Amino acid sequence: MPAEITSADRRAVLDRAARLRQLSEIDRDAIRLAQDPQFSRWLEQITATGGCAHPVHLAGSTTTRDATTGEILRHYDTRDEPGERLLVRCRNRRAAVCAPCYRLHAGDTFHLVRAGLSGGKNVPDDVREHPRLFVTLTAPSFGPVHRASTAGERCRPRRRQAPCAHERPTGCSSVHNPADSLVGQPLCADCYDYVAHVLWHAHAGQLWDRFTRAVRRRLAVAVGLPQSHFPEYARLSFAKVAEYQKRAAVHVHAVVRLDGPAGPADPPPWDTADRLSVAVQAAARSVVVRTLYSPAVGEHGLRWGRQIDVRPLRARPGHDGLSDDAVAAYVAKYVTKGASETAAGADRRLTAWDDIDAVPAPPHVRTLMRTCWRLGGLAEFEPLRLRSWAHTLGFRGHILTKSRAYSATYAALRAERAAYEGHDDVPSVVTDASWRYVGSGLSAGAALIAAGVADDLALNREIARDVLRKRGECL
Numbered sequence: 113m114p115a116e117i118t119s120a121d122r123r124a125v126l127d128r129a130a131r132l133r134q135l136s137e138i139d140r141d142a143i144r145l146a147q148d149p150q151f152s153r154w155l156e157q158i159t160a161t162g163g164c165a166h167p168v169h170l171a172g173s174t175t176t177r178d179a180t181t182g183e184i185l186r187h188y189d190t191r192d193e194p195g196e197r198l199l200v201r202c203r204n205r206r207a208a209v210c211a212p213c214y215r216l217h218a219g220d221t222f223h224l225v226r227a228g229l230s231g232g233k234n235v236p237d238d239v240r241e242h243p244r245l246f247v248t249l250t251a252p253s254f255g256p257v258h259r260a261s262t263a264g265e266r267c268r269p270r271r272r273q274a275p276c277a278h279e280r281p282t283g284c285s286s287v288h289n290p291a292d293s294l295v296g297q298p299l300c301a302d303c304y305d306y307v308a309h310v311l312w313h314a315h316a317g318q319l320w321d322r323f324t325r326a327v328r329r330r331l332a333v334a335v336g337l338p339q340s341h342f343p344e345y346a347r348l349s350f351a352k353v354a355e356y357q358k359r360a361a362v363h364v365h366a367v368v369r370l371d372g373p374a375g376p377a378d379p380p381p382w383d384t385a386d387r388l389s390v391a392v393q394a395a396a397r398s399v400v401v402r403t404l405y406s407p408a409v410g411e412h413g414l415r416w417g418r419q420i421d422v423r424p425l426r427a428r429p430g431h432d433g434l435s436d437d438a439v440a441a442y443v444a445k446y447v448t449k450g451a452s453e454t455a456a457g458a459d460r461r462l463t464a465w466d467d468i469d470a471v472p473a474p475p476h477v478r479t480l481m482r483t484c485w486r487l488g489g490l491a492e493f494e495p496l497r498l499r500s501w502a503h504t505l506g507f508r509g510h511i512l513t514k515s516r517a518y519s520a521t522y523a524a525l526r527a528e529r530a531a532y533e534g535h536d537d538v539p540s541v542v543t544d545a546s547w548r549y550v551g552s553g554l555s556a557g558a559a560l561i562a563a564g565v566a567d568d569l570a571l572n573r574e575i576a577r578d579v580l581r582k583r584g585e586c587l
Contacts, residue, residue, distance in 0.1 A: 225351050252418070268282075363417070462502045
């Protein structure tokens, strides 16, 4: 017979229940997970995702067979997993959304850009001898905005501060530090050309495409080639990142490289960066994209801004120019910044007009979103899908884009990482896979545990870097 439950046992049970009730919901959820018989396997999944904050939940199976004999080498099914699901990374590049995936994406971006500068990842090392430039192209002015001051300079000093048509000052005598909330905001929101700003963002990709074609055309003319013959002699390769300025306008940082017709393994016929620099600057000042005529807003001619910066990259230590690692780190930093850090709007799409009011952004940014929404309702601008891109202020496309032959791809880097981690170690195999999406995200307690895992992994990486630096194996 079971032992009789004593009053002391009852009090102990009640005391434990009372203590649990005093815990927060997050703590209770974490305790529940830790007591699950499959907790160890669940923790392995969380660790495998790097502590991803919003993992994707998948259900299904994979069967790996020998391609020659048909023998089953491996079979995996999520029915044996906790909750009958597998957790995989969300792969969001925004630090504000998922810090672990942001760190992974930043690392991949650094290696992708650096490989195109100095070799590696199937790019030959002597690519560093090719003419290479670091180019910055800005957006034009859409109206005066408050500027951060350097060396104590005033924002926009005016001797005669005549008001604008809306009776607002046209100058500002204040000294703004970079963290001032006024920096980037228009002096007069009614004078600011929000329509041109949004349309410039929507056509920035087309403007870049015309710019690269103009560079090729000017290089061909400079060496006496028919434009149609340029691909037979050289190839223009690039990797570019879009960065939002404080005024919420995109400008472009790009690595532009001249290769031979076969790509990075083929030296170019012209080995001077000066000729490439002249072509880049002339092309940037000449290209224009004209929007469709709209009865509501007319037609706009869109160009790059007047501020154009072109710098050569040094081929070897001691040479003049920017270093490869500095440029790669700079590009990686801006690829992974969150919307709150870059004045880029919101990290997620907006589904309704009322969503704009809930975005934690300055009035200037929300006005750009509303302009996107209004223009997106006009039939002539329907192909631009401005409402779908209102959260990025009309800018469409990826923050980082590159030409095909510049360097490796994100997919190739992921495959290389999987092979290194032992997930792709069987040659000549065929894999049959069947997966379906069953959810995403983590419960409150699971998120707490995942954050701890992510912090531990980040600390381990930092310790490993310090060890390598001391050994002289890592810069």
